[in-house]
Amino acid sequence: xxxxxxxGRQLADNRWTTLTIADDAGDTNLAHxxxxxxAVIIPAPLWLAQRAALIAxxxxxxxxxxxxxxxxxxxxxxxxxxxIAVEFPKFVDGRGYSTARLLRERxxxxxxxxxxxxxxxxxxxxxxxxxxxxFLIPDGRDAAAALQSFNDFPEVYQSGxxxxxxxxxxxxx
Amino acid sequence: MYRYDEYDHAIxxxxxxxxxxxxxxxxxxxxxxxxxxxxxxxxxxxxxxxAPMLRIAVPYGLLASRQLRxxxxxxxxxxxxxxxxxxxxxxxxxxxxxxxxxxxxxxxxSVEMHAIQTSGxxxxxxxxxxxxxxxxxxxxxxxxxxxxxxxWSTFHPEFAWLPRKFKIGISGTxxxxxxxxxxxxxxxxxxxxxxxxxxxxxxxxxxxxxxxIARKVRAFLPWQHVLSYCEAILRVYNRYGxxxxxxxxxxxxxVKTLGTEEFTRQVxxxxxxxxxxxxxxxxxxxxxIACQFAPHPYETLPADDAGYQTQLRDEKAFSRWVERNxxxxxxxxxxxxxxxxxxxxxxxxxxxxxxxxxxxxxADRYSFGxxxxxxxQNLVLADVRQRDLHALWLEARTLGFATPNIxxxxxxxxxxxxDFCSLANAKSIPIAAAINERFADxxxxxxxxxxxxxxxxxxxxxxxxHLAAIGILGVDKSGQEWYQITLGGQQGNxxxxxxxxxxxxxxxxxxxxxxxxxxxxxxxxxxxxxxLDTYARIGLQPFRDAAYxxxxxxxxxxxxxxx
Ligand code: SF4
Numbered sequence: 258x259x260x261x262x263x264x265g266r267q268l269a270d271n272r273w274t275t276l277t278i279a280d281d282a283g284d285t286n287l288a289h290x291x292x293x294x295x296a297v298i299i300p301a302p303l304w305l306a307q308r309a310a311l312i313a314x315x316x317x318x319x320x321x322x323x324x325x326x327x328x329x330x331x332x333x334x335x336x337x338x339x340x341i342a343v344e345f346p347k348f349v350d351g352r353g354y355s356t357a358r359l360l361r362e363r364x365x366x367x368x369x370x371x372x373x374x375x376x377x378x379x380x381x382x383x384x385x386x387x388x389x390x391x392f393l394i395p396d397g398r399d400a401a402a403a404l405q406s407f408n409d410f411p412e413v414y415q416s417g418x419x420x421x422x423x424x425x426x427x428x429x430x
Numbered sequence: 431m432y433r434y435d436e437y438d439h440a441i442x443x444x445x446x447x448x449x450x451x452x453x454x455x456x457x458x459x460x461x462x463x464x465x466x467x468x469x470x471x472x473x474x475x476x477x478x479x480x481a482p483m484l485r486i487a488v489p490y491g492l493l494a495s496r497q498l499r500x501x502x503x504x505x506x507x508x509x510x511x512x513x514x515x516x517x518x519x520x521x522x523x524x525x526x527x528x529x530x531x532x533x534x535x536x537x538x539x540s541v542e543m544h545a546i547q548t549s550g551x552x553x554x555x556x557x558x559x560x561x562x563x564x565x566x567x568x569x570x571x572x573x574x575x576x577x578x579x580x581x582w583s584t585f586h587p588e589f590a591w592l593p594r595k596f597k598i599g600i601s602g603t604x605x606x607x608x609x610x611x612x613x614x615x616x617x618x619x620x621x622x623x624x625x626x627x628x629x630x631x632x633x634x635x636x637x638x639x640x641x642x643i644a645r646k647v648r649a650f651l652p653w654q655h656v657l658s659y660c661e662a663i664l665r666v667y668n669r670y671g672x673x674x675x676x677x678x679x680x681x682x683x684x685v686k687t688l689g690t691e692e693f694t695r696q697v698x699x700x701x702x703x704x705x706x707x708x709x710x711x712x713x714x715x716x717x718x719i720a721c722q723f724a725p726h727p728y729e730t731l732p733a734d735d736a737g738y739q740t741q742l743r744d745e746k747a748f749s750r751w752v753e754r755n756x757x758x759x760x761x762x763x764x765x766x767x768x769x770x771x772x773x774x775x776x777x778x779x780x781x782x783x784x785x786x787x788x789x790x791x792x793a794d795r796y797s798f799g800x801x802x803x804x805x806x807q808n809l810v811l812a813d814v815r816q817r818d819l820h821a822l823w824l825e826a827r828t829l830g831f832a833t834p835n836i837x838x839x840x841x842x843x844x845x846x847x848x849d850f851c852s853l854a855n856a857k858s859i860p861i862a863a864a865i866n867e868r869f870a871d872x873x874x875x876x877x878x879x880x881x882x883x884x885x886x887x888x889x890x891x892x893x894x895x896h897l898a899a900i901g902i903l904g905v906d907k908s909g910q911e912w913y914q915i916t917l918g919g920q921q922g923n924x925x926x927x928x929x930x931x932x933x934x935x936x937x938x939x940x941x942x943x944x945x946x947x948x949x950x951x952x953x954x955x956x957x958x959x960x961x962l963d964t965y966a967r968i969g970l971q972p973f974r975d976a977a978y979x980x981x982x983x984x985x986x987x988x989x990x991x992x993x
Binding site: 348349350351352354355356358363377379382383384386387399409410411412413414415416417421422423424425426428 | 435437440448452460465468469551582584585587589590592665703707709712715
């Protein structure tokens with residue numbers, strides 16, 4: 258099973274290309290990396306290094322956030338992104354869940370929020386609750402079967418990005 | 431007690447179906463061991479020495495008789511007829527088959543129970559005082575708050591994959607009996623000058639390799655904000671807790687590294703955004719839950735029942751049991767009773783299926799159909815009429831529940847250790863058994879008086895050895911099982927971590943060493959001094975001298991490297 262995108266709770270084509278940069282590239286290098294045309298996802302540090310030029314660039318831009326990346330850094334730039342990808346190096350690394358809520362609930366991000374990395378069927382329910390809208394299911398995992406997991410639970414106790422009111426406020430009504 | 435409504439039922443049943451599917455995929459081979467492990471852990475399923483161990487949640491330790499009967503039934507049909515109550519007020523079954531685990535969860539769901547988040551790096555079962563709702567020194571009943579927190583923490587989407595496990599304890603009494611300062615978050619119910627309920631919040635307690643007492647981060651948190659404030663704490667932890675080293679991943683390490691002040695500042699900064707959000711609790715919700723913990727329909731009874739007074743005077747064995755196992759109740763003519771799960775020949779905290787059934791019957795006949803699990807691994811019937819105590823005692827005796835040892839040396843806390851647990855350095859149950867045998871004489875035991883002795887099979891400290899007057903820890907010394915002893919630990923408002931006495935001991939020497947420590951206490955105590963009081967007064971040295979008689983002077987013992 259090749260890598261497969263899920264969007265809008267169905268299988269979808271991935272119209273974005275992703276520019277990856279080796280981890281050890283320093284700031285100076287970043288300033289000289291060429292960003293290709295078209296809808297491209299670039300690492301957040303590259304955005305910060307070429308911010309002015311990239312704001313002036315034609316075409317859609319997305320950023321990818323490492324799990325350690327502090328989303329506060331991008332607070333003023335949110336409006337420039339058509340896509341934000343949050344990386345999950347391992348599915349048990351839950352930092353990205355807080356990042357997603359901050360983007361949605363604090364910084365008002367409304368564009369595509371994509372979960373990438375070590376994710377699969379058993380993470381989709383929670384990921385969608387904290388505001389992710391697309392999911393890049395890695396090679397080897399069954400994305401079609403994963404679609405069922407959006408309906409794993411018929412009700413939830415807490416508020417989330419998907420549900421503004423906690424159950425206790427709806428129960429009482 | 432809290433009863434599920436249609437929402438609670440639907441959520442728990444959905445979990446059973448989800449886990450059934452995950453188990454099926456794992457057994458079919460499409461979900462690898464590594465992918466399945468964290469999922470099964472969040473359903474309380476460990477792979478242990480013999481078979482998967484299933485840890486069943488007993489929310490804040492409260493059980494209805496029909497739940498006890500279901501546990502007995504499960505223990506009989508799916509296990510080998512023995513359940514183990516843990517220090518987290520949960521029940522562990524050691525012989526569950528993986529294929530049958532989903533069926534067990536379905537059985538549990540039928541009586542409003544589950545194994546959700548009893549393990550894994552998520553928010554665990556909320557624990558509290560076993561005398562909640564009946565304790566005379568109670569400020570407010572902690573159970574409604576524990577239930578509010580249970581619902582909030584169940585499948586919390588943001589906090590399912592934390593750096594490490596996360597435990598919340600809550601106390602509603604002035605004297606903390608829930609060891610809240612040993613929790614990741616400890617909540618102490620308080621009232622402000624206006625009589626409003628709130629919480630003093632402690633963060634960053636925990637045992638394990640680096641035992642730490644939680645720090646106070648907020649003196650008075652109004653009840654409306656308890657969820658948003660916990661959310662702020664959890665978010666700071668989820669983002670900044672260490673994930674590179676499991677031994678440094680608990681929130682206590684983050685609090686220690688940042689310092690209480692900086693940690694509190696970060697939490698408050700986060701909370702400022704969350705504070706007035708939809709998680710703010712409403713009076714209506716708190717009422718909805720609180721009314722399900724309303725006091726039972728108690729009879730109006732005199733404070734002293736005449737028949738009971740006679741029985742106390744005439745029967746030494748009965749009065750001895752009352753002295754240790756019966757506790758005050760806020761309602762006149764009632765008492766709370768501890769059914770001891772500690773007796774010679776049985777691992778501390780173990781209960782057979784027949785005992786679970788019997789406890790259910792006792793609960794029905796004597797205590798409004800409810801029982802509680804204590805973190806000292808006993809059961810409690812919280813609402814017994816004073817005039818029924820003697821009859822209950824007679825029954826408890828035949829059922830093996832009446833060892834009059836609550837709070838005494840043989841009321842040990844003991845983890846499953848090397849007999850069951852795959853993480854163990856050493857066995858703990860045989861050590862408990864050997865000590866039990868040594869101190870079987872009741873007169874001797876009562877003369878020694880209040881003394882907590884806890885045993886853990888490894889540094890994970892499930893047996894809370896750090897918090898005992900005498901703590902025993904299994905250590906591995908070049909492949910052999912040895913035991914390190916700590917002295918002077920205690921729980922409660924003056925919680926303290928015990929001090930290591932010196933180099934560790936071989937299993938066969940442990941009972942002798944304990945006896946020498948006890949002798950030292952008896953030789954030095956004044957009047958009514960408890961072991962801990964004497965220890966506080968005379969210090970470690972006399973005990974150390976007694977523990978290593980051949981090699982002492984103490985300094986020689988002290989300078990050896992501890993195992
Ligand atoms: S303390 Fe260690 S040996 Fe005992 S139950 Fe916990 S992990 Fe297992």
